[in-house]
Amino acid sequence: MDRILIIDDEPALRQTLAAILKRSGYIPVMAGTGHEGLQKLREDTHSLLFLDIKLPDAMGIDLLPEIHQIDPDLPVIILTAHATLEAAMQAVRGGARDFLLKPIDPPALLDRVNQVLEENKEPHRQKEIISQVQGLLAELGLVPTQALQPVSAVPESTDPNTGRFLTCGAIKADLHTRHLTIDNNVIALSSSSFDYLVTLMRHSPNSVSFEDLVKESQGYNCSRAEARDITRWHIHKIRKAIETDISDPQHLITVRDVGYRLVG
Numbered sequence: 001m002d003r004i005l006i007i008d009d010e011p012a013l014r015q016t017l018a019a020i021l022k023r024s025g026y027i028p029v030m031a032g033t034g035h036e037g038l039q040k041l042r043e044d045t046h047s048l049l050f051l052d053i054k055l056p057d058a059m060g061i062d063l064l065p066e067i068h069q070i071d072p073d074l075p076v077i078i079l080t081a082h083a084t085l086e087a088a089m090q091a092v093r094g095g096a097r098d099f100l101l102k103p104i105d106p107p108a109l110l111d112r113v114n115q116v117l118e119e120n121k122e123p124h125r126q127k128e129i130i131s132q133v134q135g136l137l138a139e140l141g142l143v144p145t146q147a148l149q150p151v152s153a154v155p156e157s158t159d160p161n162t163g164r165f166l167t168c169g170a171i172k173a174d175l176h177t178r179h180l181t182i183d184n185n186v187i188a189l190s191s192s193s194f195d196y197l198v199t200l201m202r203h204s205p206n207s208v209s210f211e212d213l214v215k216e217s218q219g220y221n222c223s224r225a226e227a228r229d230i231t232r233w234h235i236h237k238i239r240k241a242i243e244t245d246i247s248d249p250q251h252l253i254t255v256r257d258v259g260y261r262l263v264g
Contacts (some may be wrong), residue, residue, distance in 0.1 A: 002047035002117060003027045007037035007063075008079060009056050014103070015081040017050060020106050021113070034058035041070045047117055051096070053080040053087050061091040068095055075116045079104070085226070089233040098192045101220060108219055115178070115191040166201045169251070169264020171242060173198055180241070187241045192218065196234040197242075200252070207261035235260060 004026050006017050011032070018028035029046065031037035034055045036198060041049075049067065053060040060078060067076060078099035080088035080105055088099040166173045172181045178194055180187045189197065195217040200208055202216075210227035214220050222230065235254075239246040255262050 001025060001027050001188070003024070003029055003044065004048045004050065004113070005029045005031065005037060005040055005046045006050045007031045007034065007049065007055065007060075007071040009033065010052075013074055013079075013104070017104065017109070020109060024110055024113075026208070032056075032062075034063050038063065041067065041074075045071070046074060047120070048113060049074055049076045051076050051078055051091075053091065053099075058067055059087065061087060061094055061096075064091060064094050064096060073120065075120050077112065077116065085229055089229070092233055093236075097190060105219065112191065118171060119178075119191060164178075165264075166198060167264055168201045168204045171197075171201065171262075171264065173201060182242060184260045189241050190237060193234045193237040193241075196231070197238050197262075200238075200260060204262040204264065207255040209259040209261055211259075231260070 004025055004042065006014050006021075006028060008014050008017070009032050010029075014030045014032070018030055021028045029040055029044075031040050034057050037049075037051075040046075046061050051063065051067075053058045055063075064076065067074065075097040076091075076095070078088045078091045078096045079102060080099050081102045085101075088096075092099060098112060100112065164174060164176050166175065170183045173179075173194070174181075175198070178191065180189050180194060196213060199213055199216045208216075210224055210231050211222065214222055214227045214230050217234075218230075220227075220230070235252060236246070239249055239252050242251055243249045252261055253263060
């Protein structure tokens, strides 16, 4: 069973999150301060961390380096309100996996937890298998251990009516495995940014407003100014994944004062 650590100074929110996670089969662990949370990380292993952006003894973003020093592979989801949204985006740029806006929507929360945990398990499985194979081959003296690298495969669907794949030029999204490929090369993209790219692909080549992009990708209703802030870092992540030069994007185009559009 996956242990999930919740670091938040609001007792009601901690208890609510813990109850939601426990009913879904997870083991919730709670901490009310950054110091207490770091101590729990040192004491035991966890599969996921929910981190409040603003704690009594620290800002969540300031804890990220120490969190990653304790457990480099631990995915962190930031909990934030609109007032601290910019700090949450900065935390994602600093290594957090994603952020969720308060108040928390239970179905959206559990969906994100499942996605992040599945994303995190695949690299672990690959590393374990490769390590075992490398050890065996090295022991037999057959090939150098550095010759083996992780490989990601995206299975093709034989049914054209399944709606499994979305394509836009060389960009292809597998909605079942949530893999992204460009010219058949697998591209790493966070789960939430993948959702934003899928929304843009569904509307391509038409533009998508800031508000509609947030609504369709994450289920949030918000003002244009808030939506512009929320989408900004997702667009940055997507451009890093699909553009040759993010300073001169050719595929993900900004539509001034409206939103964005994707072209193949």
